[in-house]
Amino acid sequence: MKNFINVRVERVQNEKIINRIKHNTRYKKSLNQKLDKPNLILDIKNNKVKYINNEKQEYKNLKKILDTDIQEHKLKYHNSTNRKTLRGGTWGEGVITFSEKFNVDFMKKYDIKDLSKITKEFLKNFENSFDTEIKTVFFHLDETTPHFHFFYKNFDSEGKSITYKNKNKKKLSELQDLVYKSFKKLGMERGINKDITHKNNQTTKKYYDKKYIEMKEVIEETKELIEENKELIEDLKNQYNKILKRILTYINRYNNSKNDIVKKEKNKKLIIDNYKKLKEHNIKKSTKIIIETQTNLTL
Numbered sequence: 001m002k003n004f005i006n007v008r009v010e011r012v013q014n015e016k017i018i019n020r021i022k023h024n025t026r027y028k029k030s031l032n033q034k035l036d037k038p039n040l041i042l043d044i045k046n047n048k049v050k051y052i053n054n055e056k057q058e059y060k061n062l063k064k065i066l067d068t069d070i071q072e073h074k075l076k077y078h079n080s081t082n083r084k085t086l087r088g089g090t091w092g093e094g095v096i097t098f099s100e101k102f103n104v105d106f107m108k109k110y111d112i113k114d115l116s117k118i119t120k121e122f123l124k125n126f127e128n129s130f131d132t133e134i135k136t137v138f139f140h141l142d143e144t145t146p147h148f149h150f151f152y153k154n155f156d157s158e159g160k161s162i163t164y165k166n167k168n169k170k171k172l173s174e175l176q177d178l179v180y181k182s183f184k185k186l187g188m189e190r191g192i193n194k195d196i197t198h199k200n201n202q203t204t205k206k207y208y209d210k211k212y213i214e215m216k217e218v219i220e221e222t223k224e225l226i227e228e229n230k231e232l233i234e235d236l237k238n239q240y241n242k243i244l245k246r247i248l249t250y251i252n253r254y255n256n257s258k259n260d261i262v263k264k265e266k267n268k269k270l271i272i273d274n275y276k277k278l279k280e281h282n283i284k285k286s287t288k289i290i291i292e293t294q295t296n297l298t299l
Helices: 014-025 055-081 112-130 169-186 204-228 230-298
Strands: 004-011 040-043 048-051 091-098 134-140 147-153
Touching: 004 169, 014 055, 014 091, 014 134, 014 147, 040 112, 048 112, 055 134, 091 112, 112 134, 112 147, 112 169, 204 230
Parallel strands: none
Antiparallel strands: 004 091, 040 048, 040 134, 091 147, 134 147
């Protein structure tokens, strides 16, 4: 049995990346957690490895870094495109996965120190290849097969997506070469694209189990987003009601004004008609008086 190494990267919207941070720090418990084992964070810049002991604090630390990067991302994107709304996520996420044989070799052929060293080597090459910066790295040991997650800066000098720019078969194939170049030192094999082998390497049950877990996580993430934005939703609802009330007030005023105008027009017409009638009456009366006066004078 061979141990294959694979890596994949994706751009993630900022709303979702927050939930990914919660998931990876285990501030939000994962549905895939099967084992009672600790997880680690690899500090690439300071060349340190530490266990995750305070999930909430690790989440807060990363959220603060993300918020700072979002502001920088917005500024660069606005200066480049003159648009205020970002179209892509500020961070991208990568995952390094292994075959099931990893569980056989782990702590026999290589340990956490060896894996950390090789992972750092690969990520340095990844930074150079994608012209990006690694933000943090997680090593999850509490799931069936251990694996790495890493976040990286997903915007260039113009604020445009680095992942999208490198999303082509040639670049993604080079990415698999990069991860293999480092991990082959531990005796691992390069992952082969299932489009070439036409194999899925998983049973139907595993496939649907995975889809079920993914679906549940999406539902949980959605619930959390709603809960997190409850105040904002309520505020928007109140603003909507206020605006609606103002619109209805303006409509009523318009209708009242319209009715007043119609009423004034009717009154105006009535006054003009009465004036005409009075004028005609006075003319007739004056004419009659003149005739009578002339008649009397003649007599």
